[in-house]
Amino acid sequence: MVQTGYDHRAIRTSSPSFSDADVESAEELLHDGRTTRLRASPRLTSVLEILAIILSISLNIYLIFFRHPSSASIPVSSPAPDPIGADVVASFFTPAQSAIKFENRVLSKFGEKTIYHGPPTDETDDAWFSLYPIGLSRITAEQEAKLANWTSRIPGDEEHYIISLDFFHHMHCLNLVRRALWPERYGPYTFDDPIVGDVPFDHADHCINIIRENIMCDADITPNVFRWEEEEQEAFPHFDVVHTCRSWDSITKWASEHRLLNEWNGKLPLGGARPSASRSE
Numbered sequence: 001m002v003q004t005g006y007d008h009r010a011i012r013t014s015s016p017s018f019s020d021a022d023v024e025s026a027e028e029l030l031h032d033g034r035t036t037r038l039r040a041s042p043r044l045t046s047v048l049e050i051l052a053i054i055l056s057i058s059l060n061i062y063l064i065f066f067r068h069p070s071s072a073s074i075p076v077s078s079p080a081p082d083p084i085g086a087d088v089v090a091s092f093f094t095p096a097q098s099a100i101k102f103e104n105r106v107l108s109k110f111g112e113k114t115i116y117h118g119p120p121t122d123e124t125d126d127a128w129f130s131l132y133p134i135g136l137s138r139i140t141a142e143q144e145a146k147l148a149n150w151t152s153r154i155p156g157d158e159e160h161y162i163i164s165l166d167f168f169h170h171m172h173c174l175n176l177v178r179r180a181l182w183p184e185r186y187g188p189y190t191f192d193d194p195i196v197g198d199v200p201f202d203h204a205d206h207c208i209n210i211i212r213e214n215i216m217c218d219a220d221i222t223p224n225v226f227r228w229e230e231e232e233q234e235a236f237p238h239f240d241v242v243h244t245c246r247s248w249d250s251i252t253k254w255a256s257e258h259r260l261l262n263e264w265n266g267k268l269p270l271g272g273a274r275p276s277a278s279r280s281e
């Protein structure tokens with residue numbers, strides 16, 4: 001069984017999660033960016049400004065007095081819809097941007113067995129582990145400076161900073177959930193270390209949440225199709241339709257080219273927090 005540095009890290013520490021609060025903050029950030037751009041646009045004439053104020057006041061009066069009562073209970077602080085245009089591939093910088101290649105793929109037919117299906121064997125285990133052969137990558141200081149969230153310097157390789165591409169974490173998580181379903185082979189599922197407060201860290205639960213958030217984040221809008229099945233006398237959905245996918249191989253290649261060179265030791269203190277307050281997140 002292949003043990004990756006990634007697994008080691010993810011099991012020993014509670015992995016960073018992409019929470020609902022993150023999504024909200026990210027939206028706020030984008031919203032702020034848009035506001036700034038609007039402010040930077042050429043100044044309006046004072047007549048237009050007055051008209052805008054009148055319009056704004058009337059709109060406020062309308063909203064306060066004439067809005068349907070049920071909609072008035074919606075909290076004002078609920079996040080604004082995502083303002084990103086459909087042509088934007090990634091809103092934040094990722095050093096693996098150059099590795100994104102799109103390809104059309106037909107996904108498995110319903111009922112078709114793949115090497116990833118159970119019941120598990122040494123071969124299925126190898127197949128699953130080989131989906132995330134590389135856990136950790138290193139990037140340059142220049143690339144690090146462009147990240148939305150800062151990361152740390154690698155001890156012993158101070159010119160570089162550590163990252164892991166999220167899709168490897170998802171695959172690790174899915175594999176963990178898969179293994180939890182086969183206690184005959186992997187032993188009964190137990191809560192993983194460490195204990196957070198009094199609560200044992202439920203690794204499978206964490207992973208299901210990570211997978212949920214990422215499926216929602218990517219919201220695949222490929223249309224499944226329906227066909228009449230003569231034998232069953234029933235309409236069936238078909239999932240073996242053409243999907244436009246990011247090339248897994250291409251991104252894995254990027255990760256292997258940017259693979260962490262040192263043995264990863266999570267117990268070594270890390271440096272690299274960005275000095276300025278605005279970039280401290």
Ligand SMILES: *[C@@H]1O[C@H](CO)[C@@H](O)[C@H](O)[C@H]1NC(C)=O
Pocket residue numbers: 016021022025026029148149150280281
């Ligand atoms: C990443 O940045 C976002 C937006 O500023 C922030 O909400 C989030 O907490 C940051 N995460 C980390 C790990 O710093």
